[in-house]
Every structure is written in structure tokens, then in C-alpha cells.
Amino acid sequence: MNQQPKKPNNKPLLPKKKPKRTSKRDNFTPLLNNFLSNLSLQYANYSSLKEVPQVIPNKNPPNIIYKQYMNYYLYRVICKYLNIFKDVLNLDYLRDYLLALNIKDIDSICVGLRNKMPKDKTTLDKVFKKGINLLKQLTTKKIKYYDYPNGNQFKTFIREKMSPEIIEGDINSLIKLIPDLSLS
Numbered sequence: 001m002n003q004q005p006k007k008p009n010n011k012p013l014l015p016k017k018k019p020k021r022t023s024k025r026d027n028f029t030p031l032l033n034n035f036l037s038n039l040s041l042q043y044a045n046y047s048s049l050k051e052v053p054q055v056i057p058n059k060n061p062p063n064i065i066y067k068q069y070m071n072y073y074l075y076r077v078i079c080k081y082l083n084i085f086k087d088v089l090n091l092d093y094l095r096d097y098l099l100a101l102n103i104k105d106i107d108s109i110c111v112g113l114r115n116k117m118p119k120d121k122t123t124l125d126k127v128f129k130k131g132i133n134l135l136k137q138l139t140t141k142k143i144k145y146y147d148y149p150n151g152n153q154f155k156t157f158i159r160e161k162m163s164p165e166i167i168e169g170d171i172n173s174l175i176k177l178i179p180d181l182s183l184s
Helices: 024-046 062-080 082-088 091-100 121-138 151-160 164-177
Strands: none
Touching: 024 062, 024 121, 024 151, 024 164, 062 082, 062 121, 062 151, 062 164, 082 091, 082 121, 091 121
16 A cells, blocks of 8 residues: 655644734833923923023023923924824813913914013923923823824934933024013
């Protein structure tokens, strides 16, 4: 009798397990938290500032001037990526932040704030805290940033701002571009 050799069974005994993948949010959340920490650290550093660059023709104390620009910086980040904030977060939090900046209508966000920024420390601290809390809320949500037209741009922006020195450079650029944010 002629027997044919048996074909070896190349199938694994157990199915291969797929490696666990972390979600996009898990990779981005620490970066966003780091960005928020750097912003808060820079803001705290400005509280004791005694000198101001010569480019600022402003009569306010240096710590107030820098706090105004930090708030403006945060406002511009929120403004630029507003579609993400409007879609993901409770709009009441966004309205509360805007009201702290004296912006009454959520649809009129992204207006220029030149000569409109508050100049008292308490209000500036309150506005900054509300802005930081708004961004912190993004860390608690499962967000697919690639679903938004500028979602990847937002992630890239956050990745690029990983040190307080970079943020300070951005603030100094704003100071040169917009010389007076303070209320008249």
C-alpha cells in the first residue's frame, strides 16, 4: 500500500493574542497635562516678576503685564481649537470662561482683546484658572482628535510646547506683536 505522507499542521495550538494597544487619548493625555503644568508654572513665575522688557510701553506692574499675556495666550489656544471644545465639553464651562474675559456671546469668541484685558490680579488669576480647568477637562474625555479638522494640529501644538522656555518665548513674541492688552 502506498501511503502519502501527512502534511504537517502548521496552525498554532492557541490563537495568537493581539498586543494591547493604548488609545490615542492615553498617549496624548500626559502631553496635555505637561503643557498645563508648564503654563501654570510660567504663570506662577510671573507673579514675582520685577522687570519687564523695554518693548512694553505699559504703566502696569510687570507681573500684571505678563499675566495678561499668559491669559491672552491661553485664550488664543482655546479660540484656535474652539470646535473641539464646543463639541466635547459642556458649553456652560466655556461660557463661564468667556464671561470672565467679558465676552458675552459664545459666537463672538475669537475677537481681538487689545485694550480689553482686565488689569487687576484677582480677575487675571480667576480667568487663568478657568482657562486651565477648561483644558484639563479634555484630559477626562475620550477624544478622537483625528475626527476634527484641526485635531492633529492641536496635538502637534501641544507636543511643541513641552518646556516653560518655549512658552516664555511665545509670550515674549506676543508682547512684541500686541503691545497693549490692558483696559484703557
